[in-house]
Each structure stands twice: as structure tokens, then as C-alpha cells.
Amino acid sequence: MRKLNYLDAIREAMQQCMQQDDSVFVYGEGIDIASGPFGVPLNLAHEFGNDRIIDVPLSEAANTGMGIGAAMNGMRPIMVHFRIDFTLLTFDQIINQASKLSYSFGGNLKCPMVIKATVGRGWGQGPNHSQAFHSVFAHFPGLKVVLPSNPYDAKGLMIESIQDNNPVIFIEHKSLFNQESEVPKEMYRIPLGKGKIVREGKDVSIVAYSIMVHEALKAADELAKIGIEAEVIDLRTSYPLDIDIIAESVQKTGNLVIADVDWLFCGITSEISATIAEKYFRYLKAPIKRIGLPHAPHPVSYSLENLFYPNPETIIKAVNELIGINKRESANIG
């Protein structure tokens, strides 16, 4: 099958949705030119014109509200942010308005809108260009939050996000842009709220988001060499959260490691841990391990970046600690 990279897969999803449905339009700062935000809407302006691929002022809050107003009137806007950090300028519109539009007006309004933004990592992108807000957005009822880890998922999840009747936050990861995978040419949808087992194993469940799925797979390769079979789950969305796929895996393995691209404190890893502990405590052989960012802003210096971001070794260490505990416990019981 044909291969595409992550960016091209997302672009193709938007392009096909625009070809199929003239209510879909894309807007963002500088997106109509070839070198727009990381090149994503490249060439789409030539095909669809500037009424549907729209450059806008640096007015993130009003731009968001504008999308909501259009969405209320039958359009399906895709708002593009260069960096997800900029969505903080739009929280009134996303949280106070878009997320509550359906509920607070008794189901009289809907907001079929996609807000697409990029998470950065490394190369000194620092405190305002590296944050990940999938935990924050997941906190607010009314939103759906998507973080694809590979081109195939990115296309299917983007098509689903565009066709969903609710506001969807679609979060790309910059470190994944050059990833390639097989991507069908035709349109296909991947439901929001369904995780995927990307590697099967019986000893430990590693659930991960976005770039951390790849780090977990690397860790799993290494662990296999010492006889530990890790099951790796790509959760794909932080809301809806596929807690069932995690529970089923933990029932099998008894061990859970959660690896995220966000801060640990009050992050999605906290939510997953709490839910598994509340509902499925009986499956656990050992305490849950969480991997994510320490409680500090994203540093610029590469010496600090290396300490800040978790990597396959971090995951391997966590798994070894877990399995070690289990072995001790098994020995005690035995």
C-alpha cells in the first residue's frame, strides 16, 4: 500500500472532506501559503481558493468565536493553530462558549468544529512552544480531544473529527511529522474514544499518547530482550477516554504504566490511574506507574531538555521496578 507521512495524511483528510462537503473550510494564520504552519495546508489554497482556505489576523479569540458562529450556521470550520500554546488565548471561546453550546441551550445549537494545533518537543522550543493541553481540554464536558500517533490514525481520526457534530481539539505532535505509514487513498473514519493495542504482551500494559507510543514501542523491544512482554496501547483520544481497553489489558497483565507527553500533576495520567484504581483495583498486582513531565515549564537548554522529557529508558526503568516488585511479592506469597 501507498505510504504517507503524518502531515500529508492530515492534509489529505482535510482535502477529501473539503471535496466532499462544501461546508468545510480551513482557517488560520498564514495557512494559505505553501510555507504555512509546518506546511500542512500546502496546496489546498490552489484547489479551493481563499474563501475556503483563509488567512486570518493574529486574533485567536475572535477567530475561534467566528468559527463557532459559522459552525452554528451549518458550516464545518477547521481552525489551525501553529502551536497549541496559542489556544490559551481562546479559552473563553472554547470553554465558555463552544463546549457548552449544545447543553446550555438545551440542545438547540451545535458546534461541529475542529481546532487543530501542534505540540512541540525539544530543539529549544521552550516554555511557550512545547506544551500539551489534551488533559486540560479533556476536563471540560462538551469537548472531544484527539492525539494521533501515526499517519494512518491521523487521517482516519481527522475525517471523523471533521464529521463529528461537536467541537474537537485535534492535537498533532511535531516530532511525528516525518513518520510514515501505510495510508489508504480512500476516506475512512476511526471512531473517537477507541484505543488500539499496537503491540500485544502479557507482563505489563503500557498505555501511551502521541509520541510516547513510539517511545513505548522502543522500550517494549528492549524489554522483550530480557524476557518481559509488554502490551502497548495507543489511547488516541483523551476524551472520550477508552478505559475499557486499559482495563482489559490490565486484567491480563496486572501491571500498568502510563506514558504521557504532558505534566503528571492533574494530567490525564492522573485520571487514568484514579479510574483504574477505583474500578479495577482487583486486577492490579502492583502500584500504577506514571511517566510524564516534571512540574516545571519546558526548558530551552538541551542539557535540561534531556532531563525533562521521558524516553524509552524511563519506561524500561519503570517496568523493571514494577516487575521487580511483583517478583518479590510472588516470592513472599510463594
Added chain:
Amino acid sequence: MNEALSGIPHEKLISMYELMLKIRLAEEKCIELNSEQLMRSPHHYYIGQEAVGVGVCAVLDREDQVYSSHRSHGHYLAKGGDLNAFFAELYCKIDGCAKGKGGSMHLIDTSVGFMNSNGIVVGTVPMAVGAAFAFKIRKKLNVTVAFFGDGGADQGVLYEALNYAVLKKLPVIFVCENNFFASFSHVSARHGVQDIKRRAEGFGMPAVKVFGQDILEVYTAAQKMVQRAKKGEGPSFIEAEVFRFKGHCGTGDDVGPGLRSQEELEIQKKECPISQFEKILTNHQILDQAIIRNIRKRLEDQVNQAVEFGRNSPLPNEEELLKDVYA
């Protein structure tokens, strides 16, 4: 004023009078029933400002859309929002326009183009711009109106929205009801230059300041702005100076918290938009006391019936709690 009057058909003038009175009577009923504490959400009364909402909405078609603020009762009723659903919403009932989930600050009636009202100052203004954008894309010859107050003029997102509307020549009428207070803070404590209209002009759109107690002045300005928007000439701005006869929120007035003196309020109340308009219409023999009594009686009956409807409607049940979170 007489010139303006001569241009408007008599039925239209009477319907504008009726609508203002309907809003006034509906809100006075809310105040009368306040002690029962059965209408439980913050009410921001429009009493004193009725001429703005009614004057602007009188030039709109059904498909034109209105985006309102927290002070939404008047805009909702002026655009033709259903009176039964209004009271049912205030009573937090299932037959309310938002099924009792939104209350006073989330009134809606999409069937008449009343699209949003809101607890966040200027929160809906960008939506009005987006709706106008959708109209333009779909080649619909309609306009949107964004209502906000002088407090809204303090918000940065307003200026983002003004700029975008001018940039894309969108059919939006921005209507700033300057009642001189943002909650409890006077405009002199907030604005370096007390001329909101000039700010809009700076963005490159025509802007006009009107005396908002005078419905004919409002109507005439709005008519001009709506006509040019429908001709594709882009957005415009109306600053209407108005007096709120009640306070920011609830049944009290501004005298209690010491924002205005009783004397000042009494002088302002002489500028009641309804009684002033009533005088004009009787002077022109469009209305007489008998007709006025009939109108009032009919509207009082409507309000009483709507109150009964609201009271008798059931409360939302448990099934509603998690419904509508997602569309």
C-alpha cells in the same frame, strides 16, 4: 423626529410600541414575582433600554440573526422570541427555550433568529461575525446584530471582531448599549476617552451615536446600517446612550449601592422610552387612550398566561442531567 415618524407605517409604529411594552410588562412581572424565588437565575433587567432592542430588531427580517449578552430578555422578545418558552426558562422548566438548562442568560429561539445570549461579556460578538461570514459564503442576503454594553467595549476580543468584520466586509451591525455602567463601575473609571463610537471608526466602519431612549432615532440609524450591510457594504457600529432604570443585576436600582442619586434616576426616568413614544404616537393620533388600554390589557393577559405556562411546566427530570452535553 417627525420626519422619521412619517417614513414608518403606522402598524409598524404600533407594533414597536407594543413590543417595548411587552418587554416592560414581562420584566415587571419577574420583579413582582421575585419574592417567590421560583425563577432562579440571575436576571439583568432591560427596563429603560427597551427602545434599543426593539428599534434595531424592527428593521430585521426573521432570518437575520441576533447575538445578545447577559442583559438578554429585551433582545429575545424584541426579535420575536416565544413568551411561553421565556417564562418557562426563567422558571427553570423543561418547556423553557433551553429546557431549563440555560436560564436568563442563555435564552434562545433559533426559529426567529435569536441565536445566543451569554454570561460572558462580548462572548457572542465573534459568533455574530462568524455567522455573517457563513451568510456571505452561502450568499444569503442577511445580517447579524451583536448587542453588547459599554462594559463590552472594555474587552479586547471586541476589537479583534471589529477588525475581522471590516477586513472581510461582513454584514454585521455592532450595537453598543452604553448605559454608563459595567456592573458597578462607571465608564469614567474605565475609559481614557469616553467615546466608544470613535473606536469603531478607527477600524474603518461607519459609526453613529444615538440617544437610545428614542426609538425613532435608533430605528432610523439601524435601518441605514442594515440596508448598507444587505447591499454588501460591510459592517457598521451604533453606540446607543441609554439609562438602565434598574441595577446591574436583580430587582434593585443603582441608588441602593450608591452608583446614582435618587434625583438623577428620577430625571432619567422621565426619558422612559415607552412613555415618550406613547406621547409621540398619541400626538400624531396613531394611538389614543382607549387603544393603549386595550394593548396593555392584551399584553398583560399574554404575560399572565405565559407565567402560568411556565409555572405549570414540569421541571427537567434526571434523564436531562447528562443529555445534550454532546450534539
